[in-house]
Every structure is written in structure tokens, then in C-alpha cells.
Amino acid sequence: MISYALFLFACVLPPSIYQEHMGEPDLMFLDSTTILFYSLCVGAFVAGFWLFQRIFPTTHAVARVPQARVHPVLFLLTPLLVALLITAISEVLLVKRNPLMIPLLLAQQAGQLRNEDGSGIDLSGTLNSSALFLTGVIWWCFWRSRQLDIRGRGRTIIGLALLLALSVLFVSSSLNLSRHGLVVALVGFVICYILQKIASRQLDWMLISRTALALAFGGCFFFYLINSLRYGSDGNVQIGTLIGYTISSYNRLAALLQGRLHYLYSGRGIYFSTFLSFNHPINRIIPIGRVLDVPDFFLWWRSEFNSVAIAGLDSLWVFCGTFGDIFVELGWFAPLYVFGYGLLYGLVWRWMKSDMLVGLILYPYFAYCVLFWFTTNALFDTDFAALVADVIMLAIYERVLANRRQATTMASRLGPLSAPATPTA
Numbered sequence: 001m002i003s004y005a006l007f008l009f010a011c012v013l014p015p016s017i018y019q020e021h022m023g024e025p026d027l028m029f030l031d032s033t034t035i036l037f038y039s040l041c042v043g044a045f046v047a048g049f050w051l052f053q054r055i056f057p058t059t060h061a062v063a064r065v066p067q068a069r070v071h072p073v074l075f076l077l078t079p080l081l082v083a084l085l086i087t088a089i090s091e092v093l094l095v096k097r098n099p100l101m102i103p104l105l106l107a108q109q110a111g112q113l114r115n116e117d118g119s120g121i122d123l124s125g126t127l128n129s130s131a132l133f134l135t136g137v138i139w140w141c142f143w144r145s146r147q148l149d150i151r152g153r154g155r156t157i158i159g160l161a162l163l164l165a166l167s168v169l170f171v172s173s174s175l176n177l178s179r180h181g182l183v184v185a186l187v188g189f190v191i192c193y194i195l196q197k198i199a200s201r202q203l204d205w206m207l208i209s210r211t212a213l214a215l216a217f218g219g220c221f222f223f224y225l226i227n228s229l230r231y232g233s234d235g236n237v238q239i240g241t242l243i244g245y246t247i248s249s250y251n252r253l254a255a256l257l258q259g260r261l262h263y264l265y266s267g268r269g270i271y272f273s274t275f276l277s278f279n280h281p282i283n284r285i286i287p288i289g290r291v292l293d294v295p296d297f298f299l300w301w302r303s304e305f306n307s308v309a310i311a312g313l314d315s316l317w318v319f320c321g322t323f324g325d326i327f328v329e330l331g332w333f334a335p336l337y338v339f340g341y342g343l344l345y346g347l348v349w350r351w352m353k354s355d356m357l358v359g360l361i362l363y364p365y366f367a368y369c370v371l372f373w374f375t376t377n378a379l380f381d382t383d384f385a386a387l388v389a390d391v392i393m394l395a396i397y398e399r400v401l402a403n404r405r406q407a408t409t410m411a412s413r414l415g416p417l418s419a420p421a422t423p424t425a
Contacts, residue, residue, distance in 0.1 A: 003373045004042050010247035011035055018251075021243050024313045027254035028247075034254040037332070041323040044335035048342020049349075056350060061199055064355040065147045066402035072145075073154040075401055077161055079394065080141045083134040084165050090130045091172055131172045132383055135185045136361045136390030138165050139192050143360050146196050184383060187371060188364030190215050195352075244317040249374045252313065252320035256327055261311040261320070263328050264303040268292045271325035273380040322369070325377035341379070345370075357398065361391045 011034065015026035028034050068075035145158045166185060173182040190211060197203035255261035263271075269292045270277045276288050278297045283289045294300070309315035320327075326334040348366050351359025365387055369379050378384075 003370055004038075006247070006374060007038055007250055008035075010250045013247070018243070018247075021239050022248060022251075022314055022317075024251070026251065027258060027260070028250045031254050031258075033257045034250065037257055037327070037334075038250075038253070038323060040335045041326075041338045044339040045342040045345070048339040048344075049346045050342075052343050052346025052350075056346070058350055058353050061353040062355055063147060063199075066144070066398050068148070068402045070401060072148045072150055073157055076141050076145055076148075076150075076158060079137050079397060080161055080165060083130070083137040084161075084168055087130040087134045087168050087172060090128060091168070091175055094128070094175055128176075129382065129386055131169055131181045132386035133390055134165060134169060135181070135188065135383075136387045137394070138162060138169075138185055139188050139364050140357075140360060140390070140394055142189060143192050143196070183372075184365065184368055186215065186218065187368045191364045191367050192360075244314070245319075246374050248314075248317045249319040249321040249324065252308065252311075252317070253324040253327070255311050255313060256320055256324055261307060261313070263307045265295060265300050266328040268294055269329065270294060270300060271328045271377055273377075275381045275385055279382075279385075319375055321375070322373040322377045322379075357395050358391050361387050361394070 011028050011030060013026075013029070015029045018026045018029075141158065142162060145155070150158060166182070166189070169182045169185050173179060194203065194208070194211065197207060252261060268277075269288070274297075276282060277292070277294045278289065278300075288294070295303075304318040305315040308318050323334060323338065326337050330337055345366055348359060348363050352363040353359070362384075365383060366379070372378075
């Protein structure tokens with residue numbers, strides 16, 4: 001609902017406002033083709049999810065609370081602190097590999113770190129993916145801490161550790177000049193928090209409003225900070241960048257549907273998953289890139305900007321949204337692919353309601369991807385691979401250090417909002 005509302009808002013936004021800040025023609029304004037295509041994709045997604053629910057119905061959520069063989073606080077802190085330490089070491093290595101990074105950040109000229117070929121920041125030997133692993137561990141630690149009902153000093157310690165972990169992700173995102181890592185972690189964290197409140201029948205619309213406002217304020221602050229580090233604090237630049245990273249993707253989708261925008265390497269599977277297309281270890285085992293004739297990553301990356309410029313749009317912004325990426329590969333058959341997404345989401349939601357570890361780790365990310373349909377088709381990209389690795393490692397960890405109790409039905413359904421009530425014993 002939120003993603004679709006943002007799309008409809010973009011389509012009715014007066015062209016004068018959009019053109020003033022973006023300096024390009026507004027192709028999406030009340031464009032019937034764009035509205036039809038996007039609506040078909042949303043409808044296909046909902047239909048796929050609904051069909052899965054009809055075939056495999058679930059009613060009550062269950063809790064499979066692990067019984068730790070060690071102290072619960074130690075049980076939760078060990079993976080979190082290990083992931084946190086590795087991420088902190090990664091950031092130290094990053095600064096050492098890029099000695100000009102801190103001076104440019106302080107001078108609000110960090111945009112110079114991004115060269116045209118994307119190689120401005122040297123990431124070699126920096127364990128740069130560690131922040132992605134930390135994200136899944138944060139969600140796991142928060143969820144399990146509520147299930148284990150840790151209170152008093154132990155709960156304070158867990159809370160401080162989670163705050164420290166999010167702070168490290170904040171530093172990591174700032175150094176990498178990327179909002180993505182922290183945004184994924186925060187959005188997933190808030191989703192876990194809301195689901196916990198639903199399960200304990202403590203959620204009402206006031207709590208949702210406060211949580212949404214806090215998330216929006218924090219997101220805007222972080223967006224402003226990263227923009228200031230890159231380009232300075234000019235207000236017009238900030239507004240233009242915000243539009244560029246959000247609703248401008250719908251304008252590129254409109255250009256695709258109207259035949260004005262053509263990406264050079266369409267039809268090669270790149271827009272289904274850049275991770276599978278360009279990951280070297282995977283391609284050594286399964287030569288996906290060679291079979292599909294995928295070019296060098298930086299060659300493909302530069303072609304994105306050239307394609308948008310040829311279409312007469314601002315080449316600084318190349319995203320065409322999740323559905324746009326799928327259209328690049330499949331054309332008007334894209335809704336069928338999105339229908340498959342709906343089926344997959346039904347499966348992951350079932351895992352979540354069954355309190356399976358794979359659902360606890362993957363569902364927050366899947367939900368994030370829906371909220372950010374205006375960016376890229378990132379469901380099967382690097383984040384997903386890192387979270388799958390989290391599932392495997394945490395499953396082994398829980399198998400070694402915890403006994404799983406018998407599944408019990410939760411106090412309420414993970415479904416429609418319930419009025420606040422005192423949880424029963």
C-alpha cells in the first residue's frame with residue numbers, strides 16, 4: 001500500500017514541480033501506460049501471495065523459542081559482538097586503504113571519491129561485506145531477546161549492544177557514502193519490532209504512528225547527512241537528490257514503456273540479479289555470466305548512465321524501479337515474474353509465522369524490498385546472499401548452543417491489527 005501510494009503520488013505530482021528540481025521532462029504525469037503496467041505488477045504480486053495463502057493456509061503464529069545451554073545474554077551477545085568486531089575492523093581497513101577519505105568527508109567533498117567508473121573507493125581487502133552479515137545478526141538478536149523474555153540488566157545490555165551495532169552500521173554507511181546498509185538494517189529492525197507487538201497484542205495505531213515518525217525523521221536526517229558529506233548542505237540540492245533517489249525512477253519507467261529509454265545490456269539477466277551476473281566465485285562454479293554474455297561490471301555500470309542520457313533524462317539517476325528492471329528483461333511479461341515474487345513472499349511469510357530461523361532473517365529484508373520498489377530489483381542481490389549465509393551460520397550456532405522447545409501458539413495472530421490487550425499466560 002505504501003509503495004503503490006508513492007507511485008500514484010509521483011504520477012499526479014504537478015510537472016512544474018518535478019521539472020524544477022530534476023531539469024528533465026516529466027513523462028510519468030498521468031501516463032496511462034505507466035499506471036496500467038505498475039498496477040498490473042502490484043496486482044500480480046498480491047495475486048501470487050493470495051494464491052499461496054489459499055493453497056497453504058496459516059492461522060496462528062507459533063513460537064519456537066530456543067532454550068540456551070549458556071546464559072541467555074551471552075547466547076545472544078556472542079554472534080552480535082563477533083559480527084560487530086569484524087565490521088569495525090573492516091571500516092578501519094577501509095580508511096587505511098583510502099587515506100583521503102576522512103579529509104574529503106570533513107570538507108564535504110566526498111563525492112570526489114566516486115569516479116566515473118565507480119572505482120573511486122578502494123574496497124580490496126577490506127571485508128566490505130561484513131556489514132551485510134551484521135544486519136541479519138542484529139535482527140536475530142532483537143527477535144530472540146524478546147522471545148527469551150530477557151529483563152532488567154540483561155535487557156539493558158542487549159539494548160546497548162544493538163545500539164552500538166546500529167552505530168557501527170551508521171559509520172560504515174557514512175564511510176562508504178551509501179545509505180543502503182543502514183536503511184536496510186533500520187527498516188528491518190522496525191518491521192521486527194512491529195511484528196513482535198502484533199504477536200503480543202500490544203499494537204495500536206498510535207504506536208505505529210510514533211514508530212513511522214521516528215523512522216521517517218531518522219531516515220531524513222541520515223539522508224541529509226550523507227548528501228552533505230557528498231555535495232554540501234544546499235537546500236535545493238537536497239530536495240533534488242531526494243526526488244532523484246525516489247520518484248525519478250518512475251519517470252525512467254515511463255521512458256522505458258514509451259520506448260524512449262533503452263538499456264544497452266537488456267535481455268541478459270543482469271537486471272534479475274547483478275550478484276549472480278557479476279560475482280566471481282559463483283561464476284567460476286556456474287558460468288552464468290559467460291553463458292549470458294554478460295559484460296564487465298564497470299562497462300555495464302557506465303552504460304546505464306549513457307542510456308539514460310541518450311533518452312534525454314538526467315544521467316545522474318539511472319534507477320527505473322523494481323518493475324522497470326524486470327521489464328528490461330521480460331517486457332510486458334514482467335507481471336508473470338512478479339506473480340512468482342508473490343508466491344515466494346507467501347512462502348517466506350509462512351516461515352516467519354512458523355518462527356523458523358530462515359523466516360526471521362529473510363522476511364525483514366523481503367518486506368524492505370517491497371517498501372523500496374522504487375529503487376532496483378534487489379531481492380536476489382548481495383544482501384540476500386549475505387542473509388542466507390547468516391541463516392546457515394546462526395542455525396549451526398543455535399544447534400550447538402541451544403535446545404529448541406516445542407512449538408507453541410502465540411498469543412495472537414500475525415494478521416490484522418488488534419486492540420491493545422494484556423497478554424495471557
